[in-house]
Amino acid sequence: MDLIIIKMVAVYSERHLLYSLDLVYKNYVITE
Secondary structure, X not given: OHHHHHXXXXXXXXXXXXXXXXXXXXXXXXXO
């Protein structure tokens, strides 16, 4: 049970990080 929760949190964190990097990248490209 605990492993499943840890896996879900890890996947969510990874997606959130990728989404944040994508936003930063887009903003950087727009401002250049």
